Amino acid sequence: MNHTLQAAMAEAGETAESLAAQTGVDPKTAARWISPGRVPQPRRRAQVAALLRRDVGDLWPDVLKRREPHWLREWVDWEREAVALRWFEHTWIPGLLQTERYARATLTGEALTPSEVDELVASRLDRQAVLRRDRPPLLVAVIFEGVLYQSAYGDRELMREQVEHLATCAAMPAVQVHVVPKDIGMYAGLGGGFILAELPAGEHVAHADSQARAQIVNDAADVATLSRRWERIRGEALSRAQSLELIRKAAGSWT
Secondary structure: OOHHHHHHHHHHHOOOHHHHHOOOOOHHHHHHOOOOOOOOOOOHHHHHHHHHOHHHHHHHHHHHHOOHHHHHHEEEEEEEEHOOOEEEEEEOOOOOOOOOOHHHOOOOOOOOOOOHHHHHHHHHHHHHHHHHHHOOOOEEEEEEEHHOOOOOOOOHHHHHHHHHHHHHHHOOOOHHHHHHOOOOOOOOOHOOEEEEEEEEOOOOEEEEEEOOOOOOEEEHHHHHHHHHHHHHHHHHHOOHHHHHHHHHHHHHHOO
C-alpha cells in the first residue's frame, strides 16, 4: 500500500471519491492509486499532487527511478491501469511474456551501450509485474506461429527457454495465447504488431509498433481501426487449447 499517499489524503481531508471528482476519473480508479505499483497517469499525478499540496516525487518516488524511455512512459502508465490487454505480434514474443535472455536478444545490433541495454531489458521485465498482481489484467496475446521457430542468432537453448516460458504463461488464468498458423498466407497481421488496452472507465488506447519509435494511439478513429484489425487477426488464430499444444510442441523442437 502507498502509505505516503494515504497519509497525505488524510491530512488534506481528501478521499478516493473526492479526488476522483476533482480529477475526472472513476472513484474505483482513484481508490487503486493507493495500491502498490499503481501509479496514475502523468497528468493525474500532477493534479493529485497539487490537490494534496505535495510533490509528485514524495507521493510516487518510483516515477523518478523509471527505467523505460521517456516517450514510452504514458503507455506504461496505461498498461498498469488496464483491465484488459489485447496484444498482437507477427515477429516477436510479446514483451510481457519474454524471458530476460530473449528480451536482450531483441536488442542485439542496436546502437546502444551495454548499460542502456541493461536499462531497457530491466524496464521490460519490470512491466511484467502487472501479470503477478492479485487482480491482473486479462492479457489476450495473438502471435504468428513462425515466431516460435525463429532462431535467436543460433541460440537453441535461449529459444527453448523462451518457448517453454511462453507455454507456462499461456496456462495462467489471466493469460490467453492464440497462434496464427504459419500456412495462413496473406492476412491482416502483416501490417505489424500492436497492443490495445482497455482502461477501467471503458476508454481504449493503443500502442502500434514500427521500425522507428512506436506510436501511442488514443484517437478514437485510429483505435477503432486497430480494433477491427484485431478481430480479423484473432479470427484466423487457433483456439487457446490448440495453441498451447502447438507452443509445447515448438518448445520440444528446440531441445
